[in-house]
Amino acid sequence: MNILSLLAINTENVMKALEIMWKGVVAIFIVIALIIIVTKIVNKVCVSAETKHKERKEKETEQNQPKP
Amino acid sequence: MDFLFQSFIGVEGITWLKYLVMWIIGGVLIFLAIKKEMEPALLLPMGFGCILVNIPFTNVLDVGETAGIIDWLFDVGIEVSEAMPILLFIGIGAMIDFGPLLTNPKLFILGGAAQFGIFLTILLSVLCGFGINDAASIGIIGAADGPTSILVAMKLESNYVGQIMVVAYSYMALVPIIQPAVIKCTTTKKERAIKMHYAPQQVSKLTRILFPIIVTIIAGVIAPSSLALIGFLMFGNLLRECGVLGSMKETASTTLANLITLLLGITIASQLRAETFISLQTMMIIGLGLLAFIFDTVAGIMTAKLINLFSKEKINPMIGAAGISAFPMAARTVQKMALKENPSNHLLMHGIGANVSGQVASAIVGGLILGLL
Numbered sequence: 001m002n003i004l005s006l007l008a009i010n011t012e013n014v015m016k017a018l019e020i021m022w023k024g025v026v027a028i029f030i031v032i033a034l035i036i037i038v039t040k041i042v043n044k045v046c047v048s049a050e051t052k053h054k055e056r057k058e059k060e061t062e063q064n065q066p067k068p
Numbered sequence: 069m070d071f072l073f074q075s076f077i078g079v080e081g082i083t084w085l086k087y088l089v090m091w092i093i094g095g096v097l098i099f100l101a102i103k104k105e106m107e108p109a110l111l112l113p114m115g116f117g118c119i120l121v122n123i124p125f126t127n128v129l130d131v132g133e134t135a136g137i138i139d140w141l142f143d144v145g146i147e148v149s150e151a152m153p154i155l156l157f158i159g160i161g162a163m164i165d166f167g168p169l170l171t172n173p174k175l176f177i178l179g180g181a182a183q184f185g186i187f188l189t190i191l192l193s194v195l196c197g198f199g200i201n202d203a204a205s206i207g208i209i210g211a212a213d214g215p216t217s218i219l220v221a222m223k224l225e226s227n228y229v230g231q232i233m234v235v236a237y238s239y240m241a242l243v244p245i246i247q248p249a250v251i252k253c254t255t256t257k258k259e260r261a262i263k264m265h266y267a268p269q270q271v272s273k274l275t276r277i278l279f280p281i282i283v284t285i286i287a288g289v290i291a292p293s294s295l296a297l298i299g300f301l302m303f304g305n306l307l308r309e310c311g312v313l314g315s316m317k318e319t320a321s322t323t324l325a326n327l328i329t330l331l332l333g334i335t336i337a338s339q340l341r342a343e344t345f346i347s348l349q350t351m352m353i354i355g356l357g358l359l360a361f362i363f364d365t366v367a368g369i370m371t372a373k374l375i376n377l378f379s380k381e382k383i384n385p386m387i388g389a390a391g392i393s394a395f396p397m398a399a400r401t402v403q404k405m406a407l408k409e410n411p412s413n414h415l416l417m418h419g420i421g422a423n424v425s426g427q428v429a430s431a432i433v434g435g436l437i438l439g440l441l
Contacts, residue, residue: 013194017203020440021187027291027436028429032180034286035428036173039279043170046272 086342087122093340094118097238106241109326110214110333114234117337129338141335150222152332153215154300159325160215160427161304162317164395166279168421170271174375175387175418179425181371182391183433185210185363190437193356198349202226204437206353209236210360211430212243212394216297218336220434224441230339231350235357237336243397246358247389248405250365255385259373261409262384266417276309287432294435301431365389368422383418390419393430399423 097115101108120128121138129136145152169175186207193203205226208217217236221229239246251260280302288295307317339345368388376382386405390398399419406415 009195009197010199013200013203014191016200017187017191017194020190020204020437023440024187024433024436025184028180028183028433029177031286031290031432032176032425032429034290035283036176038282038286039170039173039275042278042282043271043275046274046278047270050272050274 083124083342086346087124089346090122090340090342091119093345094122097234100238100241107237109329110237111241113330113333114237114337114340117334118340120334121337121340122342138335138338141331142338145331145335146218146222150219150296152328152335153218154296156215156325156328156332157297157300157431158304158307158320159322159328160395161280161301161306162308162321163325164301164305164308164424164427165420166276166305166424167271168266168417169424170275170279172418172421175391175421176425176429177375178368178371178388178391178422179393179427179429180391182364182368182388182393182422182426183211183429184367185360185365186430186433186437188363189356189360192359196352196356198352201441202228204441205229205232206356207360208232208434208437209239209353209357210364210392211434212236212240212361212364212392212398213427213430213434214240214332216393216430216434218332219297220437223438228349228353230336230341230345231353232357233336233339235353239357239361240394240397243361243392243394244401244404246361247365247392247398247401250362251369251386251389251402251405254366254369257409259385260405261413262382263410263413264382264384264387264415264418266414273309273311277306280305280309283428287428287435291432291435291439293438294432297431297434298428301428361392364392368392368426384413384415387415387418387422390422391426391429393423393426395423395427396420398426 094115097111097118100106101111101115117138127134127136128138130139189210190203190207193206194200198206201224205217205221205224205228208220209232211217214233214237218229218233221232226232284295284299284302287298304320307313307320368391369385370388372383372385372388376385384406386402390402392398399416399422402419403414403416406413
């Protein structure tokens with residue numbers, strides 16, 4: 001006989017709790033992995049774009065400065 | 069005088085005893101708030117409200133067809149739309165700086181891992197004889213996040229909403245006591261002394277602006293039930309990061325958050341009624357809530373140790389403990405412990421990174437549980 005039924009525990013609820021556990025853990029890590037990947041990509045693109053923009057501005061300022 | 073006499077003989081002695089116990093509980097909450105400064109913004113209104121709703125024959129609760137103010141606040145602010153906990157998330161979002169997390173997105177793993185205690189507690193609660201909806205609501209205490217606990221318990225129509233709210237907020241206040249003991253039991257002195265350098269890499273302003281939008285879309289697509297919480301949290305953060313709504317950000321993080329916290333505390337108290345609060349189940353919820361916090365802390369620490377097996381740059385396992393959502397108490401606790409082990413080891417920024425990731429992860433897990441049930 002099932003130990004859970006001997007202890008008067010609702011087997012259906014236990015199975016549901018186990019289902020929530022594995023599905024929940026998998027889902028949270030999928031969400032987190034996606035957020036990490038997308039954030040890293042976005043940050044890389046944004047930082048390089050900002051650096052290029054800064055360099056271009058610096059060059060423009062240098063060119064606009066009157067030569068002695 | 070006659071009325072007073074009728075009041076006393078109208079209520080049985082045992083009921084009066086229960087009311088007395090609730091007044092004492094209210095007094096203890098007020099004491100903890102004022103004397104020990106434990107989450108005073110919540111425990112004080114809750115403590116006072118606890119006394120307020122346990123005085124019989126008053127007009128603060130519904131009497132017949134006449135609506136009582138506290139019952140009305142509960143119906144409108146929590147039961148019908150869960151507006152209060154959700155709106156509070158705008159304020160929390162406006163307070164949070166995701167910079168340390170964006171600097172080291174790896175810390176997100178710790179925030180996710182530190183939610184494992186929630187699932188383990190759901191299983192334990194079921195084994196203790198609770199129904200699956202009540203068990204899930206008890207498990208979410210481990211989210212260490214009041215608004216999420218309230219939302220999940222309300223949506224799942226738990227029979228123990230009041231107990232869950234009080235236990236969730238009380239344990240959040242007790243993080244500086246619970247976590248150091250768990251950390252010491254699960255880490256060695258050498259591990260606690262691991263030094264971590266904080267080298268803030270460049271995080272562009274555009275990334276900071278895009279981050280709340282990205283998280284909202286990803287969480288919303290994968291776990292739609294979490295969108296109310298995550299969406300409002302991220303909306304608050306967008307107000308903070310956009311740079312053009314300074315006064316709105318200020319209002320959200322101070323006035324709005326304070327106003328809702330104040331009302332939330334006294335509204336939650338409507339669930340602290342002697343008739344339902346004093347029971348064996350309440351004791352069990354107190355025990356299970358503590359276990360949820362312990363499991364979360366252990367899961368965070370163990371994940372940090374696991375990462376260390378594969379990583380060149382070692383993580384101080386205590387950072388894993390900061391992965392629970394109790395913001396910013398968990399990060400501060402880790403910082404204090406790190407300084408004790410090594411006065412030159414400053415882990416606050418790493419702790420904050422794990423802590424804010426726990427905030428996001430707990431809201432997502434809350435939504436996931438709602439979706440799965």
